[in-house]
Amino acid sequence: MSALTLTLRTQPVGRLDLSPLAPALAAGGVAGLSGLALTAGNRRCTLGELFALSGDDAGDVVLQGDLSHVDGVGAGLAAGRWRVEGSVGDFLAQDMSGGTLVVDGSAGNFAAAAMRRGSLTIAGDAGDHLGGALPGAMKGMAGGQVLVHGHAGQRCADRMRRGAILVAGQVGAYAGSRMLAGTLLALGGVGAHAGYGMKRGTLLVRGSAALDATFADCGTHTLPVVHLLFRSWLPLGAPFAELAGAVRPVRRWMGDRATDGKGEVLLFDPR
Amino acid sequence: MIRNGVEIQDTFAEAFGMRGTRLIVTGDNLKWAYHGATALTGFATSVIACGVEAGIERKLEPGETPDGRPGASVLMFATSSKELGAQVERRVGQTILTCPTASCFAGLAEGDAIPLGKNLRYFGDGWQSSKVVDGRRFWRVPVMDGEFVCEETTRMVRAVGGGNFLILTVAPADALAAAEAAIEAMRKVPNVIMPFPGGVVRSGSKVGSRYKTLPASTNDAFCPTLRGVVNSELPAAAGCCLEIVIDGLTAADVRAAMRAGMDAVCRRGRDQGVVALSAGNYGGKLGQFHFPLREIMSEGAAQ
Numbered sequence: 001m002s003a004l005t006l007t008l009r010t011q012p013v014g015r016l017d018l019s020p021l022a023p024a025l026a027a028g029g030v031a032g033l034s035g036l037a038l039t040a041g042n043r044r045c046t047l048g049e050l051f052a053l054s055g056d057d058a059g060d061v062v063l064q065g066d067l068s069h070v071d072g073v074g075a076g077l078a079a080g081r082w083r084v085e086g087s088v089g090d091f092l093a094q095d096m097s098g099g100t101l102v103v104d105g106s107a108g109n110f111a112a113a114a115m116r117r118g119s120l121t122i123a124g125d126a127g128d129h130l131g132g133a134l135p136g137a138m139k140g141m142a143g144g145q146v147l148v149h150g151h152a153g154q155r156c157a158d159r160m161r162r163g164a165i166l167v168a169g170q171v172g173a174y175a176g177s178r179m180l181a182g183t184l185l186a187l188g189g190v191g192a193h194a195g196y197g198m199k200r201g202t203l204l205v206r207g208s209a210a211l212d213a214t215f216a217d218c219g220t221h222t223l224p225v226v227h228l229l230f231r232s233w234l235p236l237g238a239p240f241a242e243l244a245g246a247v248r249p250v251r252r253w254m255g256d257r258a259t260d261g262k263g264e265v266l267l268f269d270p271r
Numbered sequence: 272m273i274r275n276g277v278e279i280q281d282t283f284a285e286a287f288g289m290r291g292t293r294l295i296v297t298g299d300n301l302k303w304a305y306h307g308a309t310a311l312t313g314f315a316t317s318v319i320a321c322g323v324e325a326g327i328e329r330k331l332e333p334g335e336t337p338d339g340r341p342g343a344s345v346l347m348f349a350t351s352s353k354e355l356g357a358q359v360e361r362r363v364g365q366t367i368l369t370c371p372t373a374s375c376f377a378g379l380a381e382g383d384a385i386p387l388g389k390n391l392r393y394f395g396d397g398w399q400s401s402k403v404v405d406g407r408r409f410w411r412v413p414v415m416d417g418e419f420v421c422e423e424t425t426r427m428v429r430a431v432g433g434g435n436f437l438i439l440t441v442a443p444a445d446a447l448a449a450a451e452a453a454i455e456a457m458r459k460v461p462n463v464i465m466p467f468p469g470g471v472v473r474s475g476s477k478v479g480s481r482y483k484t485l486p487a488s489t490n491d492a493f494c495p496t497l498r499g500v501v502n503s504e505l506p507a508a509a510g511c512c513l514e515i516v517i518d519g520l521t522a523a524d525v526r527a528a529m530r531a532g533m534d535a536v537c538r539r540g541r542d543q544g545v546v547a548l549s550a551g552n553y554g555g556k557l558g559q560f561h562f563p564l565r566e567i568m569s570e571g572a573a574q
Contacts, residue, residue, distance in 0.1 A: 162403060183402070200400060224297075224374050224420045225402055225411050228338045232404045244339065262400060 001057040004030055008065025009052050014041020015089060016050065019072030026078055029058045071108070074101040077118065090127070093120045094134070096144065106150065110134065115141045115163070125150035128172070131165045131184075132158035139180065141165070147236060154191070157184040160201060164229075168239050176203045179263055183229065187239060198256050198263035204229070207271045215255035215265060222249045226266065272565045276541025277548060278506070279564050284435045284529065285552035286560040289318075289348045290355045291430030291520055292385065293378030295331065296367055297342035304331075307370035308343035311362050315347070316467045319487070323358040324348045324432060324518050326464030337376045337407075338420070344378050346464045348432045348518045355427055356385040363421065364391050371416050377407075377425035388412075388421030431560050434517035434525035437475065437493065437549040438536055439509040445544025446511040447471075452539060453515055453532035460531050462524040463517050475514045478553055490551070509546040522560050530567050537568075 004025075017039045024036050034048025047053070055062075059080035067073060071089040074082050078098045087105030096115045106124030112131040130152045131141035140159040151169035158174070160182040167184070173191035176184050179201035189207045195215065204226070230243040250266040272279040296311060298304035308327050315325035324347070331342040347362075349355035367375045368391060377387060388410040392399040395412040401423070402409050408423040438453070440446040454470035457463065465471070480488035491497050492504040493512045505512065515532055519525035539545050550564055 202402070221417050223411075223418055224338050224340070225409060225418060227340075228404055228409060228420065229402065231337070231339045262398075 001060075002055040003057050003060040003062050004033075004053070004055040005062045005064065006047075006051040006053055008050060008063075008067060008070070010050050011066070012040035012045070012050055012069065013043065014069075016040040016070045017072050018067075018070050019075035019091065019094065021047070022074055022077040022082075025058045025061070025080075026076075030056050068105075068108070073103075074120075077101060087124060092122075093118075096120065109153070112141055112144070112146045112165070114139070115144045115146070117144045119145045119147075121147045121149075123149050125169070126152045126156075126167075128153035128155050129158055130156045130167075131160055131163070132156070141182065147240065151188065152186075157182065157201075160184070166233065166236070166240050176201060176263070176265075179203075185240070195253075195256055195263055195265050197259050199260040200262045202263070203265040204250075205265060205267050206269050207267070209265065209267060211253055211265060212256070214258040214261075215253040216257060216261075218252040218254050218264075220249050220251050222247055223252075223266070226250055226268070272568065274537040274568065275539075277537045277545045279533075279537075279568050280547055280549040281565055282550050283552055283555070283564065284433075284550035284562040285555060285558035286431050286433040286435075286522075286525060286562065287350075287558045288560070289324075289350060289430045289432035289518065290352045290427050291346060291348045291432075291518070292355060292359065292382075292425050292427045293328070293520075294345045294347065294359070294363070294387070294425060295336055295342055295376040295378045296345060297331070297336045297338055297340040297374045297376070298370070299340060299372035301330065301341040301343075303370065303372045304340070304342045307367045307373035307375075308345050310366035310370065312345055312347075312466075313366075315362075316472070318348070318350050318354075318432070322349065322354055323362070324464070324466040325362075326466045326470075326518075328461070328464055329458070337422075338374055340374070346462070346518065346520070348430055348464075348466075350432075352383070352385070352427055359425065360386055360390060363387060364394075367421070368394065368412070368414070368419050374420040376409075376422045379426035379428060382426035382428040384424040385427045387423060387425040389423050391421060394419075428520060430518065430520050431522050431525050432518040433558065434519065434529055434560070434562055435514055435551050436529055436533055436564065437551060438513050438515070438545065439493075439505060439547040439549060440511050440513075441508060441544040441546060443511040445539075446513040448543065449536045449539050449545050450513045450515060452535045456535035457515070457517070457528045457532045460524065460528040462521065463519040463528040465515055465517055465528075467516055470515060472514045472516055475512070475551055478557075493549075504549070506546050512549075514551065522562075525560070526562060526567055529562055529564075530570065533564070533568060 036047040073088045075094040084103040090108035092107040092111040109127035133140035139161040142161040154172035164183040170188035171186040175190040177196040179198040233240040253265040296308040312325040328344045392410040412419040450471040475490040476487040
């Protein structure tokens with residue numbers, strides 16, 4: 001068996017919603033896939049009209065071409081291995097519940113929104129609301145692991161419930177806003193209002209951060225749990241794997257005291 | 272059967288089914304990890320009165336522990352799952368929670384989950400929080416030196432307790448030296464502990480007593496000071512007897528430890544006062560596991 005490869009032949013008019021693909025592959029495999037009904041802008045089309053298909057392994061999927069106008073890539077993915085050779089649009093890996101998804105380029109807004117399990121890697125940047133809650137939803141990402149090797153936009157980990165988001169670059173404003181639990185790592189620092197309205201959960205930030213007045217300084221400590229986290233990231237490669245090994249004291253700020261206030265922003269390696 | 276002048280008696284050790292678990296205790300350095308692990312396994316020689324039999328299995332290097340700190344792996348055995356669960360919580364709560372810098376983790380990946388930090392977390396009075404790392408939940412409880420980190424559950428497996436052998440020697444000093452050599456060899460065997468002081472027990476027991484309230488009493492057949500007045504099982508040359516008791520995660524582990532220990536004793540030989548090796552049993556009717564000494568000593572080549 002060879003990897004199922006979908007190569008975008010024709011740029012769709014308007015935005016293409018590819019979210020039916022993963023459920024269709026899980027339900028019916030490769031057979032009849034080219035007839036899968038999709039929506040591009042306000043038009044109906046089929047997968048075969050837009051993509052050239054080759055290969056037959058429904059558990060090993062490769063997507064090629066400029067997919068920056070394609071939304072819902074890997075949405076609902078439950079198992080298998082997906083690789084996107086390029087950038088994608090919004091709602092990448094939405095509701096993902098298993099498997100691994102690697103994007104060589106960047107992703108739009110709401111990547112990993114409401115993700116529950118599995119592993120998502122974005123080699124480039126991620127837009128706003130990474131791992132966040134879908135509009136109207138009470139909870140964001142509820143499990144799994146997201147790696148971003150570039151930067152992430154605003155409202156990253158908004159209403160996040162569980163899991164880990166690791167960002168090698170900077171995270172925009174309102175990082176971890178309304179967070180319920182889980183871990184957000186920002187190696188390149190965070191923007192304004194980090195942890196705004198967070199109830200529980202952990203923001204691990206390298207360097208310093210100007211936090212809102214509703215965060216309370218709890219001093220500098222060496223926390224075993226931080227090293228537990230760093231060690232668990234050893235298999236992830238650079239730069240995340242490089243955190244383990246050295247003892248890294250953290251400056252602990254608890255908040256947001258305007259809500260439950262049991263969340264924490266842990267600042268390490270001060271500049 | 273004679274090995275290096277030591278008679279291997281034609282008898283067997285009788286052992287029982289138990290419930291066991293492994294815990295990993297870590298600290299900022301080995302000294303404090305061992306303070307915790309030693310206290311955790313203190314007063315845990317026999318289930319008769321301690322509730323649990325426990326011991327330090329081995330030292331753990333920083334690379335072997337979940338948090339990358341030095342530590343010790345501890346094995347605990349009890350007669351029932353209920354008792355094991357109760358003892359784990361009671362002991363970890365009083366010895367690891369209290370021990371500066373110490374953390375406690377599950378040391379087995381398979382088996383039934385029993386609470387470890389699941390209830391201890393309430394010591395945090397609402398300030399406790401948890402972190403799920405690679406599918407395992409760890410509780411963080413604020414304490415006066417920072418945070419006590421404890422995995423939510425540990426795993427419990429069916430195990431074997433009460434494997435044993437008796438070292439019969441000319442003089443007490445010979446028995447001590449032989450027992451120490453045996454323990455040193457047996458500590459290299461994984462998945463076992465020897466729960467008595469220094470791994471060695473002098474008060475072997477028999478079932479029953481002349482006193483109604485006592486279920487067990489001294490094993491007079493092996494007491495050298497009574498050899499003239501009881502039906503003694505001591506050979507004429509033997510003036511002392513010490514026992515080594517082994518608890519292990521499986522019967523094969525207990526067997527391997529018995530072999531390692533008995534080999535070490537035989538290596539000392541008759542020249543260094545070792546007369547015979549025997550074992551304690553109850554006629555074979557009480558225990559699920561039998562370990563015949565001669566069969567164990569015949570397996571493979573003597574080391």
